[in-house]
Amino acid sequence: MTATALTLEDDNVAIRVHPVSVARSYRFELVKLISQWRIRLLVLACWIAPALFVAAVSQQSTLPSDTLFGRWMHATGWAGPLVILGFSGTWALPLLTSVVAGDVFASEDRLGTWRHLLVAVRSPRRIFAAKALAALTVILLMVVGLAVSGVAGGLLSVGNHPLVGLDGHLLAPSDAAGQVFLAWACALAPTLALAGIGLIGSVALGRSPMGLLLPALVALAMQLAQMLPLPVAVRVSLPGYAFISWNGLFAGPQQLAPLLIGIAVSLVWAVLATVLAYLLFLRRDFTNLVSATSGRRAFAAGFLPLAALVGATIAVVGVSTPSMGSGITKAKVDRSLAVEFAHLYRMQTRELNRPAVTEAQLRVSAACAKGDDNVPDEGSGNDWRCVVSWHLPGVQVTGQAIYQLDITADGRFVADGDGPKEVNGYFLVRTPQGDAPNPLWQFDGNVELLHSTPKG
Template sequence: MTATATPAAGEGNVVTPAAATRPVSVARGYRFEVVKLVSQWRIRLLVLACWIVPGLFVAAVSRQSTLPSDTLFGRWMHATGWAGPLVVLGFSGSWALPLLTSVVAGDVFAAEDRLGTWRHLLVAVRSPRRIFAAKALASLTVILLLVVGLAASGIVGGLLSVGDHALVGLDGHLLAPSDAAGDVLLAWTAALAPTLALAAIGLLGSVSLGRSPMGLLLPALVALAMQLAQMLPLPVALRMALPGYAFISWNGLFTDPGQLRPLLIGVAVSLVWAVVATALAYLLFVRRDFTNAQHDSTARRAVTTGLIPLAVLVAATFAIVAAATPSMGSGITKPKLQRSVATAFAHLYRMQTRQLNRPAVTEAQLRVSAACTKGDDDSATQGAGNDWRCVVTWHLPGVEAAGTAIYQLDVTSDGRYVADGDGPKEVNGYFLVRTPQGDAPNPLWQFDGNVELLSTSQKG
């Protein structure tokens, strides 16, 4: 029933029914939701922390005598300012971004349930669809502001404390400052895709679980589960079917040639997850009965409208990725590892030669090769583990005898490895070399590498 407004005595304007029931535009609702979010003290504190803390952390760590060498690119924080933002990205993908999406997207709908303000909001906006769009866009805006702050702060902190110098890639080759800058920005851009997926999961949890605290924790719990999955010996196709894979596949940007297929697959899967989870949240929200003030979503509804469709999505993406990239094993094989170690050693050997002022050599002259074994079982030729051992062989111009060096490797399930020099000491032992940025450890002593999990040839 539509009520007709009658003007009181002395009133010159009559409010028509059409004007009284016209919904508020999405733009006005969006501005209102953004103001409401940024007016919260915890959101302001998060924005301030994201724009300041990473830069201070990078600047402080870069000036320490010991570096986080167990973190990807951590060992190069003394050498270039572009290593710092990559260290921040590695930490953010594991911990910071899941928690940030939980606080913002995981609470944007549940807050109305706790405060009991849905009826007031509906009276003001008069459109559940526009309310959903405004809240989703507002949470996305705040999350993007936080991500940009993390990236910008890390970059500024690194450049101001160390400088704009070349970066050593994951295969030992040097990236010019301009190339390093482009790859760092691409890596942070790629990390937006899984962040959007977690944000969409947060929206779904906030809508389906109502005032329950589980909705707030859902993105963080999903991210933790995906991290644990990446640590298990799962098939490559199943790893790439999870949106969290894009948080680590950016490593492939820092090899030559770049390992782009895993990154593109990870980004595509993350975007699909973001679309599907947002659509599920939207369908659940517009079908809600807002006339019941005590309404709260049940666990059964959360399972049927959230968990089951996402489980089906995992199965579907796994089937598609498995069909497109027939890699059902671990992806870590002996031939791949040998090629990666030999390539990184050749690049770093040339760097060491320049630092020690020795005659320059080319990689063609070095003819580096590697022979790797896993544990005591000579038949073991694949899989992660800290029991890989590689013997590297190279040749110098005018020298008949070939040089050899031994490395102990710790290879993780995602293809990253750390090679630790095990002799001879004058080649890959620990000693300091003089660089333009100051004394630094021997580049052949320890180095990071990355094995592309997807097969690149019939033999790989």
């Protein structure tokens, strides 16, 4: 199928009929998408719902502490949009891409309007470009709405205050703002990958509801894979890993290697999936109104190359980085916990109006072990037990605190204080201004999976 001009002869006068431009087709497809009530409702929800959610949760006494940065929603307005980002990467963005990209071609099959569209535009290539660009525009509008709405709700309800990073250090409001928007920008890459998968499903499966559900199902499969004890090379080779690895932006030093690999993999997936959808679209038989494409052959042509891409990426990452294990070792856990405890101990010192100390003076160290003596000290699990030791200037006795760690397969951990009570055994501390949250009681941290970062 080519975009050649047609020549019509009427009363010996030749009239050349040119295909409609991509710009005009794009505007037409964008108007068609926006005119759908469900798309309008979703766009409106993306621009309003996050702000209302963040504002409502920030006023509650119970916070979503099981969500990354959820325990800080009372302290700063920059925690709310990160909670929204975590939820969006897991549920909202896969569903949104399904509704938009997974239906942009299938809607023509359901309505039986392909012949009219081909006669009007006279170029399948331009039709594909216009529909893909229109779907991308709507998806970007939704992502921007989620980010802006979450930030607005957090700042208006809580305020522009510093944010506690995943290593316990304080991010100034300006730094927190930059990192929050950068994290949302990084989430665009896996969103585009899911959108490309949605285009394949919409083209290959036509009016079948499986085409509409395909991005959500692929995202769910990748989430389940991230929960399994897979090698790091397999994790970062899946496009959904960029929905997780943005948390490395909030560590010090920043853990950029997993994030950059995840973004690169996602963009390659997005390009390859879009090209495959384009090739499938050009091979479609638009004269068959019953079955727009041969299902099995189209599915194989669309997804076997993506499966091959996963294998190639695993091989490249496995060879270029020492990442065929879990990436979670005793040395990394000890270092991550010690660094974060030192930062949070200084925060607690300021709350209690005690003499200021530095990390160098504290000389914090951690000794962690997983399970009993018969279990190797590596890998994820909720059976990590750690003893943190520190020194105070002028005090001969070494301070010690106990923590129970629950480390997930992606390197995130929750440290739960287990005494002594005056340090980390209770969720409140008594300050001169009254009771305040104890920063050492429970906190989130992150273990860098790809390689160990030396102390800075």
